[in-house]
Amino acid sequence: MSKKIAILGASGYTGAELVRLIATHPGMEIVALSGERKAGMAMGDVFPHLRHLGLPDLVKIEEIDFSGVDLAFCALPHATSQEVIKALPRDLKIVDLSADFRLRDPAEYEKWYGKPHAAVELQKEAVYGLTEFYREAIREARLVAGTGCNAAAGQYAIRPLIEAGVIDLDDIILDLKNGVSGAGRSLKENLLHAELSGGTYPYSAGGKHRHLGEFDQEFSALAGRPVMVQFTPHLAPFNRGILASAYVKGDPEAVYKALADRYASETFLEVLPFAAMPSTRSVAGSNFVHIGVSGDRIPGRALVVVALDNLCKGSSGQALQNANLMLGMDESEGLMLAPVFP
Amino acid sequence: MSKKIAILGASGYTGAELVRLIATHPGMEIVALSGERKAGMAMGDVFPHLRHLGLPDLVKIEEIDFSGVDLAFCALPHATSQEVIKALPRDLKIVDLSADFRLRDPAEYEKWYGKPHAAVELQKEAVYGLTEFYREAIREARLVAGTGCNAAAGQYAIRPLIEAGVIDLDDIILDLKNGVSGAGRSLKENLLHAELSGGTYPYSAGGKHRHLGEFDQEFSALAGRPVMVQFTPHLAPFNRGILASAYVKGDPEAVYKALADRYASETFLEVLPFAAMPSTRSVAGSNFVHIGVSGDRIPGRALVVVALDNLCKGSSGQALQNANLMLGMDESEGLMLAPVFP
Amino acid sequence: MSKKIAILGASGYTGAELVRLIATHPGMEIVALSGERKAGMAMGDVFPHLRHLGLPDLVKIEEIDFSGVDLAFCALPHATSQEVIKALPRDLKIVDLSADFRLRDPAEYEKWYGKPHAAVELQKEAVYGLTEFYREAIREARLVAGTGCNAAAGQYAIRPLIEAGVIDLDDIILDLKNGVSGAGRSLKENLLHAELSGGTYPYSAGGKHRHLGEFDQEFSALAGRPVMVQFTPHLAPFNRGILASAYVKGDPEAVYKALADRYASETFLEVLPFAAMPSTRSVAGSNFVHIGVSGDRIPGRALVVVALDNLCKGSSGQALQNANLMLGMDESEGLMLAPVFP
Amino acid sequence: MSKKIAILGASGYTGAELVRLIATHPGMEIVALSGERKAGMAMGDVFPHLRHLGLPDLVKIEEIDFSGVDLAFCALPHATSQEVIKALPRDLKIVDLSADFRLRDPAEYEKWYGKPHAAVELQKEAVYGLTEFYREAIREARLVAGTGCNAAAGQYAIRPLIEAGVIDLDDIILDLKNGVSGAGRSLKENLLHAELSGGTYPYSAGGKHRHLGEFDQEFSALAGRPVMVQFTPHLAPFNRGILASAYVKGDPEAVYKALADRYASETFLEVLPFAAMPSTRSVAGSNFVHIGVSGDRIPGRALVVVALDNLCKGSSGQALQNANLMLGMDESEGLMLAPVFP
Incomplete structure (x- = not known):
């Protein structure tokens, strides 16, 4: 049975890339897409290249019922991401694509991002998402922090x-x-x-x-x-x-x-x-x-x-690879698409 | 069981595109790739984006044993294509991507391409490959002529x-x-x-x-x-x-x-x-x-x-869509890849 | 003696193109550049490709003393342009690059641009700037309306x-x-x-x-x-x-x-x-x-x-060609630069 | 009076760039253009962006009468260049844009270019063309070797x-x-x-x-x-x-x-x-x-x-700058064109 997936921040490029990849993933189904400024729009109007997919419309995050969701990708801007994730159900599996949970040391976060972290406890929990080097921890993680591209x-x-x-x-x-x-x-x-x-x-x-x-x-x-x-x-x-x-x-x-x-x-x-x-x-x-x-x-x-x-292996592809591990699937599921050339 | 596929003229763009598409096609397996000037080379050296696939090396057409091949895509230059196809086994299913079998009237062929057709009898046999308008004929065809893009x-x-x-x-x-x-x-x-x-x-x-x-x-x-x-x-x-x-x-x-x-x-x-x-x-x-x-x-x-x-729906994607029909498969098999944006 | 030139709206592409062309014009000297949001900046900071030229800093239009100016190019957005030009000295020669004075009929202007024209009397005075077809009128004009590209x-x-x-x-x-x-x-x-x-x-x-x-x-x-x-x-x-x-x-x-x-x-x-x-x-x-x-x-x-x-002959080059005529200079002065290829 | 200029190898990009720059140079006149494979063609057919200039047709080098030529730019492939220059009049001023005279040491030339130099005596005579560092020597030089870009x-x-x-x-x-x-x-x-x-x-x-x-x-x-x-x-x-x-x-x-x-x-x-x-x-x-x-x-x-x-300051612009010096002109003549942006 397909895993139910939500994508928060689906109106940006990494959100669209996640949709593209999941479109041919045999074990995932997108059940919710959020986009703050574009809430209410059809995904096919925001990204016409995705119009053939039967996607849910964009909604605001607070409109999403996470009870049936197996995993959420969080493709929001940094700083926003930590606020949003802090408010999500604590048992929801999350792959965050922002910069918010990459640095384990709150002081380092503040040094590079210019303000204190708003979810320090989650920062500790997060596993760094460079799959080939954190594979086992990712498999067990609830919150994975995608790396910078x-x-x-x-x-x-x-x-x-x-x-x-x-x-x-x-x-x-x-x-x-x-x-x-x-x-x-x-x-x-x-x-x-x-x-x-x-x-x-x-x-x-x-x-x-x-x-x-x-x-x-x-x-x-x-x-x-x-x-x-x-x-x-x-x-x-x-x-x-x-x-x-x-x-x-x-x-x-x-x-x-x-x-x-x-x-x-x-x-x-x-x-x-x-x-x-x-x-x-x-x-x-x-x-x-x-x-x-x-x-x-x-x-x-x-x-x-x-x-x-950068959009695929450097961001959304990496995120999906990690999600596959977190959901007990084959790591490469949905990711074997060949490069497009010319 | 997977259908065995040969691609003749695999060192051009339409050949590479066929390989890309078939790479995630669940019912096809590439068993032979030809390339005249590049015979002897690994496909991954000609097209590094395909190097992760376990592909056969490029060979000359005469080196291919067609006895186990279910269907051949012919991605050769026009004029060459008619000579090659004329010499292939008469029971081999073929999708030709060149211009050679698009025009049913030999006089029209000569008018537009500047010399007489060398395989007039095959010209009559060929079905025009615009799938949505020739679907039933394509399903029964042995030789399908891909359209111009x-x-x-x-x-x-x-x-x-x-x-x-x-x-x-x-x-x-x-x-x-x-x-x-x-x-x-x-x-x-x-x-x-x-x-x-x-x-x-x-x-x-x-x-x-x-x-x-x-x-x-x-x-x-x-x-x-x-x-x-x-x-x-x-x-x-x-x-x-x-x-x-x-x-x-x-x-x-x-x-x-x-x-x-x-x-x-x-x-x-x-x-x-x-x-x-x-x-x-x-x-x-x-x-x-x-x-x-x-x-x-x-x-x-x-x-x-x-x-x-033009390379996908206008050429190699159309060719694969037609091949699916000719082989009794679902027409969209291997073709549901979403567009890549940005 | 060089003619004194002002460029209003110099922080856009047509403004920059005017500066580029005038840079090697033997009979013109740029004495003022305006840019509303970028007032106070050096032109070389807004457009680093122009930093070698000894250009005046960007100022607000109201800071410009037009008494010594021979001709002003107006490269402002439409609607803004008519308001600005209405307030300029009535004896100042002006080449307007906006859409504001292209249509002679106020009703047509309102139909295409969605609101009434604010300077109807100037609209009548303006000469349409397609040089090769309005050359004689342009030579005598005070206000020339550059055409759409x-x-x-x-x-x-x-x-x-x-x-x-x-x-x-x-x-x-x-x-x-x-x-x-x-x-x-x-x-x-x-x-x-x-x-x-x-x-x-x-x-x-x-x-x-x-x-x-x-x-x-x-x-x-x-x-x-x-x-x-x-x-x-x-x-x-x-x-x-x-x-x-x-x-x-x-x-x-x-x-x-x-x-x-x-x-x-x-x-x-x-x-x-x-x-x-x-x-x-x-x-x-x-x-x-x-x-x-x-x-x-x-x-x-x-x-x-x-x-x-479009930026040169379709806009700023045309404007300069017209300015040359209005100032009694050779029409092609500063405009014989060869195209750049590759 | 204008200096008479020949450009050998005018059908390549550096040749075309020389023509573009000289087109608005007040002290130079192009009297001969060579192009081996394209000899007989009008320059405007080889490079349509130059068609408005009244340029001589492309000829073979041996058809050029160098007696009235003040300076030749040699924009030929390396190896060819040394053969051609060896055969040119010994009092002709030459700016070579190829790699042939950049290295003063014949052994170094052979090491990097794979065969012995065919004009070793000219190699010694040549001045390295990095204007800002060899200005005085260039001013006196007969043969200047343009640098690699x-x-x-x-x-x-x-x-x-x-x-x-x-x-x-x-x-x-x-x-x-x-x-x-x-x-x-x-x-x-x-x-x-x-x-x-x-x-x-x-x-x-x-x-x-x-x-x-x-x-x-x-x-x-x-x-x-x-x-x-x-x-x-x-x-x-x-x-x-x-x-x-x-x-x-x-x-x-x-x-x-x-x-x-x-x-x-x-x-x-x-x-x-x-x-x-x-x-x-x-x-x-x-x-x-x-x-x-x-x-x-x-x-x-x-x-x-x-x-x-690379085509201008890295090659043809540098060459013109050096030619200006060699001909006793202002170093920046014809070279003050502003960059083209956007």
Whole structure:
């Protein structure tokens, strides 16, 4: 029997992506969709690409009867999310896609997000949603915090290298090229087609991007000592995709082996042959991650490049993968869709 | 038990799209892939987005043992296709995606394609692949000829209007905006990103596009008299999608009713509310077609706009839909993937 | 000695385009720039591409001393423009880029723009700014009303055909493909890169676009009888450019001759060889217009395709061309920049 | 009196860009254009955006009478260029845009380009064309070797830092995001719109890109010791622009000061306020370079980001700037065109 699913915040891109993925999921059924400003609208009017699906209309969250709901995806803005989740039934399984429950330390949350957390007790309960590294905890979790999309890309490149002890922990540089859907459906001049297409530029440069909080938390825990990376995202004129170029110091062969070994049995993580490089186009529209490793003419340098779809594996696909685990389903259910190319 | 599928010409875009669709089709299994110049290569090297699938390597057609194959998709260039198909086993079910078997009249073929047809007897046998209008014949067919992508878009707009007798048959204008994947993986200067992005222009203007042969054949047969349309495609800087703007003379309400009635029970054809207009983005990556109808301030004028994905519904999705019928499967099997947006 | 120029509404795209063009104009100097919400900012902060120019900061209009100003470009939103211009010195030369003074008949203005005109007397004074057809009047004018960008594109296709009497006046269809900068710097979901890139769709379909008011006024005056065209614009994923495909009934050779003759001595209007088709990319960034004419296999049909840059020839370039005339300068001064390709 | 200019290899993008720039140059006149495969064609047929200019037709190089030519731009493929230039009159001033004369050491040339140099004596004569650093030598030169576009971008970021001694010479990482016109008009699958648009990927990763030869030569000469940088370019879906993100170790304020001081009097190089970041869109279509510097939360790290237009400042604009010097003209003549935005 199908599990009953609610999606809160369904009028944004990650909400729409969840609907797209669940549309062909054999074990889930969407029973409620919320959207504050667009409450009352048909989902097919908000997102015409979903009009063929027999979806419930958008409602306000308070109109949803959660008694029959097995799991709720929460695709709300951060800060809002913690308020909403605090008020939901305590036995409802929740996958949160916002930033609200990613950082376990309330002080770190306040440092990066600029105000105290409103649901500190839930913050403790939440399990970090990077599936391949928290799988067992996610299976048992009630509340899972989806990772930042950049944070996912960067961690797929670096975590196995820290685990294997093959790189210099004090010299990790992450240079990311980001598709624009990561910025959401925000009405900003720099996100207009007329301004974004045809070029690229860095943003949040200088160690200011909030996903650094996740890198700090995760890499330091893994290393057992503080690890700080240098991280610069660049906005580029495509809709889906993150390409993370990680510059590390270590033996390239050891770096390659650490990644290849760690991901050998992972369904969605593909380590390419040594020196082959990934492209975001080859994963767009899918839950797959392609990873390339190269050495350099300078000995002791390695380049690790990770490509993923920020909306899918970086957000909604990851969320669904986690929900599958939480509901006792096969982890890859509904997620084997091949990338769309060209 | 899964049907065994061969794809001839798998190194082009329509071949890759077939693989993408069949990847999640529960009743089909790909047993052979051919690619002349790329024979010997792994499909994942030709198309890295398909590397996670356990696909057979590309081979030359003559290396394929067709004895266990239930159906072959033929995604070869026109002219080549007729030579290849002529040499295939006569009991093999075939869906051809080329232009070779679309025109029933050898003289018409020669007129539009510039040389005599090399397999005239097969030309007679072939069933035209516009599923919603040739469904019963396709079910019984051995050889189905996929339609031109422009021809599909235009016919979805116009056929019901001819059937219902609601428009002036002598004044039909089709203005198309075409994504570039319709040109295939051709190495031409005008298809380079540097030259195509950022603008648009007409091509094959002046009644010279080969898909006119299909319009003539189909519309004239339907009307029982010669019908000629004026048709201008425009190349536009996107990868997937055809938007066909059809200017017709007739009562807009009658036009709307003819389309809405005709497609009411079709799974993939969605007629939008009157005056709502479709977008190619809302069908990209899927087998769905969105159709909008509007009147004008000038009485007796109607605008019908059809949006479809040229690679999917306009080509490989249509081919799979037909294959499903030919193999006795549910017509929509493997084709219910939702469009990808944004 | 340089003429002193003010640009009102300099924080929008047409304002920035005026600054770009005037930057290399030998006879003009920008002495004032206004921007309501961005008053106080440096122009180089609003538009970093202009930061190398020694431009005045943005101020509010009321802060500008117009006594030393020779000519003001008014690049404000419609409705605002009429209020602002009404309050400017009555001897100041003005080129208005808004819609406010394009329609000479107050009733037509109210019909298309939904409220009464606030400066009816100025409406009478204003000269319509389609340079090649109103050149002498523009030379003497104090107030020139820049045309709509679609209106310019359509008129370049059709006016000579009406003048020459070579087409059926009751069957003119204009199908336009429009770059997104024509929508201005508006914060709307459909103008976001994530939503606009990768596809196309019609807008203002069904005879509802306001530029129809200009077509009606101009074509009817020219023909000496009411002329109504059917006009559908389509938003397409590029920044600069309009491609107008005009479907007319008449002898293609006569159509070609009418255009070639009419534009033979025009600096910016290039009629391509018969059957050659223009591309927006070949005029982007410039004041040039390329025009192509083709016949059809259906006798008595002609296709006229016009390509221009909506921001330049369709708006700011046209404005500068008119300002040159009004100030007694060479019409093409500052406007001979070649298109940018690729 | 105008200087007489020949452009060899005018059918490629850098040739067309030279024509565009010279079109409004007051002191130059194009008297000959060569194009091997397109000899006999009108330039306006090869590049319709240049059709309004009264240009000579394309001819073969051997058809050109160089006796009246003051300067030739050589925009030919590398390897071809050295053969052609060797055969040109020895008193002809030449700006070569190929890679053939960038490396002074024949062994280095052979190492990076895979075969011995065919004009070693000219290699010695050639002056490296990075104008702001070789200005005086260029003024006296007969043969100037235009820099690689990536090499220009990287050197603008790093040279002043080496000169000022403010960074660790053994830890310089250059991560570039490159527009596709840098690849020229090459017919390759990965440059097709259908394949390049919508994503990004690294190329020539692992220390294999040929522009490394230029970095090695220039940085080592400057430092007086071997300097090797790690350099990875990424192809991104835009036509014009390079964004070079340089990760260096040094005090950010000292880094900023070194750049700001060095470029304070340069017309085309703009160092933005500290922590402000450049965008390729803000320089596209122009000869300007925008440079941003930021620190990091990790002390002793600095990020320098350089944006330039690869076709203009990275190639043809640089070439024209050098030609101006060689011909005794003002260095910025014909190059003050403002960037085109949006």
